Amino acid sequence: MAYWAFWSFSIHSILLVSLSETATTTPSLRNETDRLALLAFKAEITDDPLQALSSWKNDSLHFCEWRGVTCGRTHQRVSALNLTSLSLEGPLSPHVANLSFLTAINISKNRFHGRVPYELGHLFRLQQLDLSFNSFQGEIPAAISNCSKLLVVDISSNSLVGKIPSVLGSLSHLTRLYLYINGLSGNIPPSLGNLSSLNRLSLRRNMLDGSIPDDLGRISKLGFLQIAENNLSGTIPSSIYNLSDIFMFSVAANQLEGTLPWNLGLAFPNLELFYVSRNRFTGSIPVSLSNASFLQELAFTYNDFTGGVPMDLGDLQFLSLFSIGNNRMGTGKAEELKFVDSLTNCSNLEQFTFHVNCFAGPFPNSIANLSTQLNLLGIGENRFFGSIPEGIVNLVKLSTLYMPNNLLTGEIPVAFGKLRNLQQLELSGNKFSGKIPSSIGNMTELNQLYLQENNLEGSIPSSLGNCLKLDLLNISQNNLSGTIPKELMSISSLSISLNLAQNSLTGFLPIEVGSLKNLREIDVSANRLTGEIPQSLGNCESLVLLRLQSNFFNGTIPSTLSGLRAIEVLDLSRNNLIGQIPEFLGSFSFLMNLNLSVNDFDGKLPDKGVFGNASAVSVMGNNKLCGGIPQLQLPECVSSAPKRRKKSFYLAVFIPTIFLAVCLIFSLCLCAVLYGRRKSRSVEGLHTSISYLDLCKATDDFSSSNLIGVGSYGSVYRGTFASDNTTVAVKVLNLQRQGASKSFIAECEALRNVRHRNLVKVLTSCSSIDFKGNDFKALIYEFMPNGSLEEWLHPKEEEGHQLRNLSLSQRLYIAIDVANALDYLHYHHGTPIVHCDIKPTNVLLDDDMVAHVGDFGLAKILLETSNNFSSTDISSIAVKGSIGYVAPEYGMGAHVSTFGDVYSYGILLLELFTGRRPTDEMFKNGLTLHEFSKMAFSDRVMEIADPLLVEENDQDNACNNVESTKGKGQRVVECFASVIKIGIACSMETPRDRMQMKEVVSEMLVIRDKFLRIGIYKEG
Structure with a gap:
């Protein structure tokens, strides 16, 4: 059928073209084919929110005046179709192939979907094809290789799958091939090496595998090579280094290995952008890179590079990004840090990171002399010691300063307050001492501040309340004292975390905490806070984590905490809380971890919700509690002791009465059991009785339309009982399969007493005989609408x-x-x-x-x-x-x-x-x-x-x-x-x-x- 459809379309197209070329009586007849093709194109559009094609009408303007349509002056035939960024939605009509004079199609940045029509291969004059940033699916049609005059093919940012057609290598005039951000798989075709005119190739972010073809080294004019974010392996072929026109080279995020050649900067003298991050490269960074004088960005992160950094990178006057983080560079010798001195000559440097390496020694003071254009500095997770030089405030455009997990000492410079553009400051995991500078409050653009795991002391400066864009504050694990300033609670932007844990803070938790309605995490654990838990805390309706443990809070759990409907982790342990544990805690549907241990709670413990999961709740160390589920091993709740004068009455009347009642109930149960054993065993006794006939009716005689799954020992059907319209899943055992009966017994035995929200609930079972006299066994489960x-x-x-x-x-x-x-x-x-x-x-x-x-x-x-x-x-x-x-x-x-x-x-x-x-x-x-x-x-x-x-x-x-x-x-x-x-x-x-x-x-x-x-x- 596909073959016949192709030839049918071709004959139809030839007839239309012939009609257009031979009917010369009037211009309208001569180009009627193009008008009809455009209308067919529009007919496929299902959504045009901007009314971009409103001018495309039968009785309106000449089609050469329609929006996005360009015609040739001589023949008034459509030569270009440019409909980019118009929010058009629908499939691309194959009738566009009837526009036989087309040289350019640009429908990028719309919502076209469906397949890329193979009929495009009929457009023999086509030079530019841009279908990028749409939702096209299916494979790249090999037929477009028939468009031998193509200069540009851009089908990037779609949902294409399959392999890259090797016949694309026949497009000898092609200069640009963009297929990035799709789901293409298989190898990179070696035939692409035949594209002698190609100067830009981008295959980034697909699922390509195999090695980089050696043939790519034959594309002598190639200047832009981007094959990052695939599953490529092996080494970079040596032939690639013969491409002296390369200015952009990106193979990041693959599984490539090997070393980089020592003469890299000589092989690529025009190099501007070089990305090899997230691979498995080893060896050292080539010292010849300084010969590539146009270099702007160098990224080597997440590899296994070793050795030192070339000392003459300062010769690269255009360098704006240099990143070597997450490697094994450096041997711990202080002289290795002299490369930082060299980089002070790079006046355009904007991003510089060498975190997570093996560099060691005193903090490089020359960092303060780096480019004033620097906005990102990352030197964390090395072994630097000493103090931060005051001169670092010269880097006035810094937006991110990342220096955690070193051995830095001294005080945090007061001058930090001059870094008014700083958005993220991370100094955690060092040995800073002294006070938190109040000048940090001058960093009005700050949104994340990490000072945890240091030796900071003194009080929390109230000036932090001036950081009105702060969404995360972590100053835990220090030696801070004093009270929590209420100004912190006025930072309405706090939405991620407020962590003050493991300090020596005293006083109350400010009642203003209730204004933090967007905050997800509060942790003030392991301090010396006193007083009652603020009622206003219940206003923090976005909280998912609340840790107040290991303090001196007293009083009861406020009833207002019932407003914490999103809470998942709640820890109130190791305080002086009293009273009964409120039942509303059991109604929190997301609560996964509740710790109330080591307090002085009393009364009956609820058993609903989280209280029914012993692995999710802890109440140990509350000696006055009783009840709860058996796994928590609390004593049973008993009523108050009766008065002595009524004791004889209880002994004389109530105890004998209770004894007789118990005997009567036991006798009735025994009779029921004996009677049940005499009945036909149509039910295994899990819940209510159900027969084979009931299951036949519920599943429409076990019809294939109700079949929802087939397993090792049977089939599963959807069933609906007419009596109450209940939908269930019926697992029918295939008793001809060896082991099926044992499987049935094992499942009944295992599920006899288990009850858990994350186990499929068995409603009942059926062990009977079908209409043919054969044994029949089935289990009936609650139905799961979203399948497996x-x-x-x-x-x-x-x-x-x-x-x-x-x-x-x-x-x-x-x-x-x-x-x-x-x-x-x-x-x-x-x-x-x-x-x-x-x-x-x-x-x-x-x-x-x-x-x-x-x-x-x-x-x-x-x-x-x-x-x-x-x-x-x-x-x-x-x-x-x-x-x-x-x-x-x-x-x-x-x-x-x-x-x-x-x-x-x-x-x-x-x-x-x-x-x-x-x-x-x-x-x-x-x-x-x-x-x-x-x-x-x-x-x-x-x-x-x-x-x-x-x-x-x-x-x-x-x-x-x-x-x-x-x-x-x-x-x-x-x-x-x-x-x-x-x-x-x-x-x-x-x-x-x-x-x-x-x-x-x-x-x-x-x-x-x-x-x-x-x-x-x-x-x-």
């Missing part, structure tokens, strides 16, 4: 692209939900249960995207003998698990343990955040998802992130001020790395090297706190 995690991570083509929209926060929620479920099974249910088959298909999502672990057909119930549990089990079903997720020790005959679930969870966690299955074709020859993640950890961890997560972060940054998102972006990387670290730790080869689930839950909650603190949390 597998469907969201790896949707089938027919399911549509729209399912792949799990945000970063949703993935973290799901990971925490699964961890909570396993923690409950392993430690908080009584007899430990090992699931044995944790994988995405067994993680189901409800209406609110809360994850529930299901399918306990392989579960093992263990007899607890130690912290790690023995391998003795009640069910005898053989452990199989699923390939890629099953723990390696099971394959060697090891007994079942909770560490097997930990391994499966680790693999699931890595899959959840990388988007790669453990059975992906790339994992062969010893490479596993675990090893793949371990190799990228931690300096290249974002290279393995699911592209959808990277896209989400980029879109989020694109909607915000770039400067304000720099720090946030780095912290997103740190948080993502923390998740991958846990996934690696859980999936270690040997069980003893893995984490336990209770540790996993704790660490995941800490990571969630970090996500919330940096402001990337999104609902839904």
Whole structure:
């Protein structure tokens, strides 16, 4: 059909062109083909919010006067179509190919979607094709190689997939080829080396793999080469260094290795921009770079470079960016820092970073003499000592000063207050002493201030209240004293974190704290604060983390705290609080960690909400508490002792009455049990009785239209009971499959008494006979409307692209939900249960995207003998698990343990955040998802992130001020790395090297706190 459609269209086009060329009676007949093609183009537009094509009408202006249309003077035929940035939406009509005189098409920066029409290959006069910044899908049509006169092809920033057609190498006149920011895969075609006229090539941010073709070295006119952010490996071919016209060279964020040639600056004499960050390069930075006198930007970060920095980079008069952070440069010798002296000659230097290296020695005083244009300075995480020179205030345009985790001493210079443009100041993890300068209050542009982990003393200056753009303040872990100034509470911009923990602060928590309505985190723990918890704290409705522990707060928990509906972590432990614990704490739907231990609470402990999860709540050290769930091991609540004069009455009347009542109830129960045993065993006794006939009606005779999944031991159907319109999931066991009956028994046994919000709830079961006289067994679960995690991570083509929209926060929620479920099974249910088959298909999502672990057909119930549990089990079903997720020790005959679930969870966690299955074709020859993640950890961890997560972060940054998102972006990387670290730790080869689930839950909650603190949390 596609073949016939192509020729049908071609014949139609030829006829139209022939009509246009031969009908010479009037101009209108001669160019009627173009008018019809333009109208066909417009007809495909589904949205034109700016009314850009309103002039395109049949009976209006001549089409050569329509907006965006340019015609040739001689023939009045359309020669150019320029409709850029008009918010047009719809597919690109293939009838545009009837505009046979077209030389240029520019429809960039719109919302076109669908495929790129292969019919464009008929435009033999076409020289410029610009479809960039749209939403085109599918593959690049090879037919455009027929447009032999093409000079520019730009299809960047779309959603193209597939390989780059090798036939593009036949476009001998092509000067620019832009395919960046798509989903292209496969190798870079060596045939691109035939593009002898090409001077600009950009393939950035795709999924290209393999090595850089040696053939690219044949494109002698190439000056702009950008192949960053792919999965390229190997070394840079030596032929590339023969391209003497190169002025822009970017291979950042790949997996390239090897060393850079010593003569790099001689090979690329015209070099202006050079980016090799986030690879695996080794060796030293070539000293010849100073010969490339036009150099403006040099980026070497996140590699494995060693040695010193060339001492003559000061000869580069145009240098504006020099970054060598996150390497292993420096040997600890003070003379190695003389390169800083050289850089003082670079009067255009704007960004200079060499943090996270091995440089050591006294603080380089020459930093104060760097360019006054400098706006970013990063020297943190080295081994510098001494004090900061006062002259650093000469750098008046500094917006980011990053100097944490060195050995710096002395006082923070008072002159810092002159840095009026500073937005981020990070001096944490040093040995600064003295007071916090009140002059910091002059930094009115400051939005993040990190002074934690120093030896600062004195009081908190009230002048900090002048920093009205501050969204994060961390001065924890110092020796600060005095009261908390109420001026801090007037900084309405505080939205990320206010951290004053681990100091010696006294007095009350100011009641003005209630004005911080947008703040997500407050931590004043481990101080000497007194008085009652302010009622106004309940106004901080955005709080997700509140830590008040280890102080001297007294009184009761204010009822106004019921307004903290977003709270997830609440720690009031180690204070002098009294009274009853309010039940509203159990109504907080997001609360994951509640610590009320070591206070003087009394009365009955609630058992709803978070109080029903022993791993999420702590109340130890409150000797007057009673009740609660059994796992908290509190005494039962008893009524007050009766008066002595009524004691005999109770003994004489009430006790015998109660005894008789108990006997009567016991007898009735015994009769019910005996009667139940005589009935047909159509139900296993989990909940209400249900028959085979009921299930047939609910599932429409188990029709294929209601089939929602097929597993190892049976099929799952959607069912709806007509009586109450309840929708359920019915798992029908395939009893012909060996092990199915044991799977049924194991699942019933495992789920007999378990109850947890993150486990799929079993409503009942059915063990009966079908209409053909065969045995029939089924389990009936609550229905999960959002299907399985597998469907969201790896949707089938027919399911549509729209399912792949799990945000970063949703993935973290799901990971925490699964961890909570396993923690409950392993430690908080009584007899430990090992699931044995944790994988995405067994993680189901409800209406609110809360994850529930299901399918306990392989579960093992263990007899607890130690912290790690023995391998003795009640069910005898053989452990199989699923390939890629099953723990390696099971394959060697090891007994079942909770560490097997930990391994499966680790693999699931890595899959959840990388988007790669453990059975992906790339994992062969010893490479596993675990090893793949371990190799990228931690300096290249974002290279393995699911592209959808990277896209989400980029879109989020694109909607915000770039400067304000720099720090946030780095912290997103740190948080993502923390998740991958846990996934690696859980999936270690040997069980003893893995984490336990209770540790996993704790660490995941800490990571969630970090996500919330940096402001990337999104609902839904």
